[in-house]
Amino acid sequence: MDTMFAETPLVRVKRRRESLARGVFFCMSVAMILPLVAIVTYLVVKAWPTLSWNFLVDIPREGMREGGIWPALVGTIYLVFISLAVAAPLGILAAIYLSEYARDNWFNRIINLAVINLAGVPSIVHALFGLGAFVYAAKFGYSIISASLTLAIMTLPVIIASTREALASVPQSFREACWNVGATRWQTIRSIVLPNSVSGILTGVILQVSRAAGETAPIMFTGAVFYKAVERGTLLPYYLDEQCMALSMHLYTISTQVPGVEESLPYATAVVLLGAVLLVNASAIALRVVLRSRKKW
Amino acid sequence: MSPNTPYCIATKELSLWYGRFQALIGVSVEIKHGLITALIGPSGCGKTTLLRCFNRVNERYGNVTTTGEIRVLGKNIYDPDVSLIELRKAVGMVFQRPNPLPISVYENVVFGLRIHSPARSLTRSALDEAVERALTEVGLWEDLKDRLHRKGTALQLEQQQKLCIARLLPLKPRLILMDEPCSSLDVEGTRAIEELMFALKGQYTIVIVTHNMAQARRASDECLFMLMGELIEHRRTEDLFLTPQDHRTAEYIEGRYG
Numbered sequence: 001m002d003t004m005f006a007e008t009p010l011v012r013v014k015r016r017r018e019s020l021a022r023g024v025f026f027c028m029s030v031a032m033i034l035p036l037v038a039i040v041t042y043l044v045v046k047a048w049p050t051l052s053w054n055f056l057v058d059i060p061r062e063g064m065r066e067g068g069i070w071p072a073l074v075g076t077i078y079l080v081f082i083s084l085a086v087a088a089p090l091g092i093l094a095a096i097y098l099s100e101y102a103r104d105n106w107f108n109r110i111i112n113l114a115v116i117n118l119a120g121v122p123s124i125v126h127a128l129f130g131l132g133a134f135v136y137a138a139k140f141g142y143s144i145i146s147a148s149l150t151l152a153i154m155t156l157p158v159i160i161a162s163t164r165e166a167l168a169s170v171p172q173s174f175r176e177a178c179w180n181v182g183a184t185r186w187q188t189i190r191s192i193v194l195p196n197s198v199s200g201i202l203t204g205v206i207l208q209v210s211r212a213a214g215e216t217a218p219i220m221f222t223g224a225v226f227y228k229a230v231e232r233g234t235l236l237p238y239y240l241d242e243q244c245m246a247l248s249m250h251l252y253t254i255s256t257q258v259p260g261v262e263e264s265l266p267y268a269t270a271v272v273l274l275g276a277v278l279l280v281n282a283s284a285i286a287l288r289v290v291l292r293s294r295k296k297w
Numbered sequence: 298m299s300p301n302t303p304y305c306i307a308t309k310e311l312s313l314w315y316g317r318f319q320a321l322i323g324v325s326v327e328i329k330h331g332l333i334t335a336l337i338g339p340s341g342c343g344k345t346t347l348l349r350c351f352n353r354v355n356e357r358y359g360n361v362t363t364t365g366e367i368r369v370l371g372k373n374i375y376d377p378d379v380s381l382i383e384l385r386k387a388v389g390m391v392f393q394r395p396n397p398l399p400i401s402v403y404e405n406v407v408f409g410l411r412i413h414s415p416a417r418s419l420t421r422s423a424l425d426e427a428v429e430r431a432l433t434e435v436g437l438w439e440d441l442k443d444r445l446h447r448k449g450t451a452l453q454l455e456q457q458q459k460l461c462i463a464r465l466l467p468l469k470p471r472l473i474l475m476d477e478p479c480s481s482l483d484v485e486g487t488r489a490i491e492e493l494m495f496a497l498k499g500q501y502t503i504v505i506v507t508h509n510m511a512q513a514r515r516a517s518d519e520c521l522f523m524l525m526g527e528l529i530e531h532r533r534t535e536d537l538f539l540t541p542q543d544h545r546t547a548e549y550i551e552g553r554y555g
């Protein structure tokens with residue numbers, strides 16, 4: 001019986017199909033990476049003539065046709081920082097309530113539903129809301145405050161969702177252990193749940209940096225301007241009730257609104273925006289890795 | 298709470314609903330001081346639920362309604378002056394899967410003390426002493442005294458389960474509830490936990506849920522048989538196994554279902 005275990009024609013067909021399927025899936029995953037690599041390479045090559053330290057710290061000159069991006073860079077940092085300083089505590093506290101305290105009743109179900117739906121609202125709608133709520137109703141005017149709060153409202157539901165996910169990843173049995181020695185919910189959260197979910201919570205918050213930094217519509221409606229004269233390299237050029245420049249907005253402006261801009265300028269701006277976002281995301285991943293390696297259960 | 302009441306736990310017509318699903322149906326049971334009482338019954342009959350009633354921790358599991366009376370050490374635990382924290386200190390629970398907290402062995406043992414006392418009132422020496430006493434009582438001290446700062450979650454399962462028992466002791470509980478404490482342990486671990494139960498018996502009243510009929514038989518003084526949320530039979534363990542009064546008990550211990 002030397003044909004024992006030999007391949008039958010049917011098996012051969014199956015095997016061919018298997019390797020075909022494998023090949024297709026592999027190509028697809030490569031196809032996913034290619035555009036990213038292509039975009040980054042293209043941007044960097046195009047931006048190369050302009051990229052320099054001077055480009056970062058100089059102000060736009062000659063009607064934004066030359067010079068650097070300092071005011072926009074600082075403006076973006078302002079907006080992102082303030083919006084997260086508002087959204088992170090609110091979102092984390094709300095998430096803790098929803099995950100650890102709220103009972104399963106109609107009221108909390110509605111809150112839950114609201115949070116999920118809010119995360120899907122297009123940013124242009126947030127922009128309009130921010131305009132109505134912060135610029136006009138709250139009388140903050142077109143300002144960094146209005147723009148930051150608008151961004152905060154936009155990132156809030158996502159922070160709530162990611163925080164809840166992080167909290168849910170802490171095994172229920174830890175909570176049971178605490179409850180059964182008489183710990184209150186708050187003691188349980190503080191001593192066990194938070195220390196074991198902090199990496200997930202922080203990662204979720206940090207990932208929102210890139211979202212807040214990249215949005216244009218919400219800040220354009222509420223507090224970002226085309227041009228604002230500041231001094232080259234100053235660290236704190238803006239007051240909070242002023243308008244400011246921002247990278248995303250600046251990119252839009254010099255790409256579409258100003259004729260005769262040096263070609264590499266918008267690309268360099270895009271590279272800075274992309275670089276900043278990648279840097280922040282990488283730090284989120286690094287943080288996660290470090291904190292993860294410390295916990296084991 | 299007077300220790301002179303005849304029963305450690307006494308429930309009257311205890312019913313419990315999860316939402317609209319009734320998990321306990323008119324359970325009246327009396328559990329004696331200082332004995333090991335086993336709780337047996339097929340999966341889903343409400344053993345865990347009944348156990349969780351005794352320290353009212355059921356209320357943390359969502360939409361729970363309870364009717365009837367539960368007295369622990371003579372005190373109705375639904376009286377308005379009952380503090381859940383004090384109740385849960387007195388009635389500790391051990392779980393099916395050992396669940397030490399993801400902190401050091403030392404911190405696991407003093408966890409209860411820490412959350413129940415202001416930080417300044419705990420001296421280092423008092424804590425050290427509590428750790429040594431609790432770990433000695435569960436027979437872990439010799440093994441772990443040099444490794445107190447390892448994570449509780451890094452121990453072997455049997456040690457983890459002992460640690461979970463040790464965690465209760467500094468709070469001076471009166472009652473220890475064990476929910477299938479051996480079901481994730483091997484034969485050795487099971488024997489070790491059973492020996493520990495015998496050692497703790499008398500000083501603490503123990504209620505143990507088990508799926509293992511042989512374990513109920515060898516390790517308990519009294520035995521409760523539950524079926525579909527009802528208490529069917531409660532007698533001395535030998536009597537229950539030798540001469541069950543209810544035909545459903547007989548069928549269960551013969552292995553006809555469950």
Ligand SMILES: Nc1ncnc2c1ncn2[C@@H]1O[C@H](COP(=O)(O)OP(=O)(O)OP(=O)(O)O)[C@@H](O)[C@H]1O
Pocket residue numbers: 315318320338339340341342343344345346347358359
């Ligand atoms: N939190 C809960 N919400 C809703 N129903 C629940 C909840 N906990 C338990 N139940 C239901 O109550 C019934 C009794 O559950 P319980 O866990 O007390 O059974 P058990 O006897 O401990 O079972 P097992 O031997 O599998 O541990 C089961 O039908 C279960 O599905």
Ligand SMILES: [Mg+2]
Pocket residue numbers: 344345346476
């Ligand atoms: Mg159970």
